[in-house]
Amino acid sequence: MSDELRIVVDGRTIPARRGQTILEAADLAGVYIPHLCHLRGLLPHGSCRICVVSLDGRTVSSCTQPVQDGMLVASDTPELNEHRRLLLELLFAEGNHFCMSCERSGNCELQALGYRFGIGASRFPLRCAPHRIDASHPDVLLDRNRCVRCARCVRTSAAVDGRHALELVGRGIAREIEPGHGARLADTALVAADRAPDACPVGALLRKGEGFAVPIGRRRFDHRPIGSEIEERSEVHP
Amino acid sequence: MRMEDPSSAAIRSICTSVDRDPGRLLDVLRAVQAQCGCVDNQAVATIADCLEIPEGRVRSLVGFYAFLSERPLGEVVIRLADDVPDWMAGRDRVEAAFVEELGIRPGATTPDGRIGLAHTSCIGMSDQGPAALVGDVVVTELSTDRAREVVAGLRSHGQPARLVRKLGDGNNAHPLVRAMVRNNIRQAGPLVLTEPRRGEAMRHALAMSPAEVIRAVKTARLRGRGGAGFPTGMKWEYARQAPGAAKFVICNADEGEPGTFGDRVLLTELPDRVFAGMTIAAYAVGARRGILYLRAEYAYLAPFLEHILEARRRDGLLGHSILGREGFDFDLRIQLGAGAYVCGEETALIESCEGLPGTPRNRPPFPAQRGYLGHPTVVNNVETLACVTRILEAGPAMFCAQGNPSSSGTIVLSVSGDCELPGVYELPFGTSVREVLERAHGREVAAVQVGGPSGRMVPARDFDRRLGYEDLPTGGAFVALGADRDPVEVAARFTAFFAEESCGHCTPCRVGTGMLRDGLERLRAGRAGAADLDMLNQLAATMRATSRCGLGQTAARPFLTSLEAFPDAYATLLRSDPDGLRAGFDLERAVATATGIRDGGTHVR
Numbered sequence: 001m002s003d004e005l006r007i008v009v010d011g012r013t014i015p016a017r018r019g020q021t022i023l024e025a026a027d028l029a030g031v032y033i034p035h036l037c038h039l040r041g042l043l044p045h046g047s048c049r050i051c052v053v054s055l056d057g058r059t060v061s062s063c064t065q066p067v068q069d070g071m072l073v074a075s076d077t078p079e080l081n082e083h084r085r086l087l088l089e090l091l092f093a094e095g096n097h098f099c100m101s102c103e104r105s106g107n108c109e110l111q112a113l114g115y116r117f118g119i120g121a122s123r124f125p126l127r128c129a130p131h132r133i134d135a136s137h138p139d140v141l142l143d144r145n146r147c148v149r150c151a152r153c154v155r156t157s158a159a160v161d162g163r164h165a166l167e168l169v170g171r172g173i174a175r176e177i178e179p180g181h182g183a184r185l186a187d188t189a190l191v192a193a194d195r196a197p198d199a200c201p202v203g204a205l206l207r208k209g210e211g212f213a214v215p216i217g218r219r220r221f222d223h224r225p226i227g228s229e230i231e232e233r234s235e236v237h238p
Numbered sequence: 239m240r241m242e243d244p245s246s247a248a249i250r251s252i253c254t255s256v257d258r259d260p261g262r263l264l265d266v267l268r269a270v271q272a273q274c275g276c277v278d279n280q281a282v283a284t285i286a287d288c289l290e291i292p293e294g295r296v297r298s299l300v301g302f303y304a305f306l307s308e309r310p311l312g313e314v315v316i317r318l319a320d321d322v323p324d325w326m327a328g329r330d331r332v333e334a335a336f337v338e339e340l341g342i343r344p345g346a347t348t349p350d351g352r353i354g355l356a357h358t359s360c361i362g363m364s365d366q367g368p369a370a371l372v373g374d375v376v377v378t379e380l381s382t383d384r385a386r387e388v389v390a391g392l393r394s395h396g397q398p399a400r401l402v403r404k405l406g407d408g409n410n411a412h413p414l415v416r417a418m419v420r421n422n423i424r425q426a427g428p429l430v431l432t433e434p435r436r437g438e439a440m441r442h443a444l445a446m447s448p449a450e451v452i453r454a455v456k457t458a459r460l461r462g463r464g465g466a467g468f469p470t471g472m473k474w475e476y477a478r479q480a481p482g483a484a485k486f487v488i489c490n491a492d493e494g495e496p497g498t499f500g501d502r503v504l505l506t507e508l509p510d511r512v513f514a515g516m517t518i519a520a521y522a523v524g525a526r527r528g529i530l531y532l533r534a535e536y537a538y539l540a541p542f543l544e545h546i547l548e549a550r551r552r553d554g555l556l557g558h559s560i561l562g563r564e565g566f567d568f569d570l571r572i573q574l575g576a577g578a579y580v581c582g583e584e585t586a587l588i589e590s591c592e593g594l595p596g597t598p599r600n601r602p603p604f605p606a607q608r609g610y611l612g613h614p615t616v617v618n619n620v621e622t623l624a625c626v627t628r629i630l631e632a633g634p635a636m637f638c639a640q641g642n643p644s645s646s647g648t649i650v651l652s653v654s655g656d657c658e659l660p661g662v663y664e665l666p667f668g669t670s671v672r673e674v675l676e677r678a679h680g681r682e683v684a685a686v687q688v689g690g691p692s693g694r695m696v697p698a699r700d701f702d703r704r705l706g707y708e709d710l711p712t713g714g715a716f717v718a719l720g721a722d723r724d725p726v727e728v729a730a731r732f733t734a735f736f737a738e739e740s741c742g743h744c745t746p747c748r749v750g751t752g753m754l755r756d757g758l759e760r761l762r763a764g765r766a767g768a769a770d771l772d773m774l775n776q777l778a779a780t781m782r783a784t785s786r787c788g789l790g791q792t793a794a795r796p797f798l799t800s801l802e803a804f805p806d807a808y809a810t811l812l813r814s815d816p817d818g819l820r821a822g823f824d825l826e827r828a829v830a831t832a833t834g835i836r837d838g839g840t841h842v843r
Contacts, residue, residue: 049745094745124753171578171740183279
């Protein structure tokens with residue numbers, strides 16, 4: 001059984017390897033499937049559901065679905081994009097995302113997805129629930145108001161930094177990022193050299209002492225929508 | 239039982255009793271909660287140290303399971319069931335009596351720390367509600383007077399067991415059970431609720447090859463009784479074919495779908511039939527170990543079930559060389575849950591068995607490929623396993639003689655709500671809703687919630703529809719709703735249940751269930767227009783399509799199916815937006831929320 005496979009995403013045949021997920025194969029081939037909780041190098045989490053695709057009449061998350069030879073996948077369809085838009089609106093309504101004052105603005109993946117999907121405002125009532133801020137750590141700030149529960153920091157701290165400095169605790173809407181040890185971020189083994197803070201797609205984990213380092217106009221998403229870097233990888237532009 | 243400071247020596251000894259196996263973390267936490275009244279930060283640190291795991295992992299369980307708590311909830315906690323049948327039976331009046339008598343709101347503890355009051359989801363007593371768990375003791379058929387007696391009793395002697403005066407029928411009166419629970423078996427047989435024939439099914443199974451056993455289950459066309467209806471034989475075949483030396487059989491006794499209680503009766507009266515089913519499954523797939531995952535609400539049955547397991551070991555029906563068959567070894571342990579509906583989802587249940595929060599897994603891989611501790615695992619529901627035993631006892635043909643081609647056999651229905659004869663009815667698949675209501679003496683029934691909140695609200699015009707996988711699938715719940723019940727209120731209550739029980743992993747369920755609940759509340763309060771209803775429909779479609787597990791995928795069904803059944807009930811609630819403002823905006827609440835935001839716990843010096 002060969003490990004070199006082919007799958008079809010939105011009518012385009014792309015190469016894939018056994019053991020890859022649909023999202024990984026698409027990403028490498030320059031087909032952008034929007035995603036948020038996925039971060040290359042980490043085990044998939046399957047939580048944000050932005051990367052949902054249609055497969056044999058079912059809707060599955062492409063970040064967790066392994067490829068099979070000849071698989072027919074639909075991603076960029078009006079129906080799926082409507083689901084994605086609604087999921088993004090739920091995330092905006094869940095947290096307190098005040099882009100105007102957020103240091104991550106322009107580099108924020110949630111904000112960038114919002115722009116890509118043309119979201120002006122969430123159609124859902126904002127929850128406006130107060131979330132705790134933890135400023136105890138000398139190098140890193142945790143602002144739960146902006147968290148999207150993607151666990152990218154949790155997974156990075158465990159798998160890359162080897163520290164378990166952060167954990168998702170609680171059930172349902174009460175699920176929050178908590179220190180992996182003690183009661184405050186300062187009680188954990190987290191150090192400035194860790195990669196976990198950089199894994200945050202939004203402004204929930206910020207490094208102290210370097211606010212607004214990149215001027216407007218040179219930020220990550222100032223000129224190109226999120227996903228462009230993947231689409232440019234494609235040999236054949238659609 | 240006085241509460242003491244969590245003694246680290248006691249906690250260490252609990253950890254040692256499970257050989258410091260992190261996989262048994264849930265057992266450790268249950269024991270610490272029972273002994274110390276809570277699992278506080280100091281206890282978390284001690285447990286993490288003793289099991290050599292990160293503190294965050296311990297804390298993630300304490301935050302997940304409803305029966306674990308960071309703070310002491312009281313020496314005895316009264317958990318009053320808050321499901322729809324209990325509400326219909328008057329649980330709100332009972333709650334008011336508890337609140338008045340104790341002087342505290344639900345979620346609080348009396349100032350002397352002795353009694354806590356809490357809400358809980360369905361505890362599997364919908365046929366004899368309003369019901370509550372007082373400690374581990376089940377108290378049924380509560381009235382306001384009885385609630386006052388319960389409080390008086392706890393104040394004077396503090397022993398929940400002494401609240402039980404009259405024992406229930408059958409094994410409810412067994413010395414190891416001693417519960418006031420009644421079986422309420424209204425229709426027994428012809429298949430599942432029949433006289434036990436101990437050992438017979440297993441002797442028949444061992445006379446066959448494992449492949450032949452699987453063929454027999456396939457020939458009987460047995461499908462999972464938990465509600466999803468996956469063909470059992472096929473599930474077994476996948477697990478049998480999956481590579482791996484160690485394989486597991488798990489019985490899902492986390493019966494949590496509100497309005498369901500049939501498994502309670504099977505575990506009380508026919509536990510041997512269930513354990514035989516597990517042993518036959520083990521023989522068929524090549525498993526040597528198993529787990530019965532018992533929901534925390536049924537903890538009162540645990541000592542009795544342990545006693546049945548001991549008897550089976552003694553009689554050679556469990557353990558080494560079962561029934562003298564060299565090389566056929568199988569044994570099982572009971573894993574108690576800790577209050578989480580989502581653990582009924584099979585991959586969440588496996589996580590819980592491994593000592594993790596009950597968060598469903600990404601699939602694939604499926605449990606039959608990689609389940610408990612990464613090994614091929616079969617997860618079957620209690621009733622499914624009882625059916626297995628009957629198929630091997632009486633043969634597939636006898637089983638198939640009941641029901642129809644797509645739904646063979648019978649279903650053990652849990653009937654509750656507006657009817658004279660609530661209880662357990664074993665009926666062949668294909669029975670109509672109307673026939674069930676006639677048997678149960680329904681009282682002016684306008685609709686039936688078939689299959690619980692994740693099932694469907696069936697209006698009277700559809701009472702000729704039939705129970706079965708091809709028409710109205712059900713895990714057993716059958717709640718009769720009288721003409722005076724408001725379908726929108728019922729839907730709102732079911733939706734609130736899903737919001738309460740969402741594990742919080744994926745966006746559509748974590749955020750969507752709460753948005754839907756709030757949307758229905760606005761609608762009921764007359765603060766929603768047609769545009770809001772459209773929005774809820776779109777939300778429901780996204781939740782169904784994109785949620786990661788069955789909970790989120792079905793959480794909008796109370797709304798969707800009640801809207802389909804009673805469109806007029808919704809239409810009369812809609813308001814137009816005469817002043818140009820969205821009817822859905824609640825100015826007062828927004829202001830209250832905004833003024834409530836404070837700088838608590840920021841740790842900014």
